[in-house]
Amino acid sequence: DTAVSQTPKYLVTQMGNDKSIKCEQNLGHDTMYWYKQDSKKFLKIMFSYNNKELIINETVPNRFSPKSPDKAHLNLHINSLELGDSAVYFCASSQDATGARPLGNTIYFGEGSWLTVV
């Protein structure tokens, strides 16, 4: 069983469309994330949820709206897609949010969703 699974893996869509990427983790983790990886492979955190509560919200356009129905799921909805949204989006999870844990946590990534906006 895949620990962190996200769908779809590939998504090609036109500018202006709305699309969603779904993510589920079966690791029993409390914290889930969305990361964006651009064409230069730079990984940047977008959102983090801990037990369904939003804890990190980077400077991301409000066209991006995460939703966490329960702690095992974190979906990403994108409105009015733009060319610049083309990237790989990784869902991830970790055991805990690390604000109070100096030793940190291992992050487990999903396989990625390749979004191409044309």
Add this chain to the structure above:
Amino acid sequence: GQQVMQIPQYQHVQEGEDFTTYCNSSTTLSNIQWYKQRPGGHPVFLIQLVKSGEVKKQKRLTFQFGEAKKNSSLHITATQTTDVGTYFCAVYNQGGKLIFGQGTELSVKP
């Protein structure tokens, strides 16, 4: 905010040669993690370093944490084609965000 600089951005080696990637921070780090991302794949956790001067080995990979806990390195001895990929260091900032370095993309020529 917390930043970590990683160099080089690219490294092309002949199979059998060694490879090293470096991460540097202007501030003292509580810990540092390393991840590997194969081409077309997703980042996979390799190791976490916590102690000053710590050295850990995984087969041909050697990870070091600097004495001042401001830098770290990953060294691969005698690279193989299976080592191809992008290697990232990552650190947690005070806000609990895992910040990734820019990554070093390793290509190995057989």
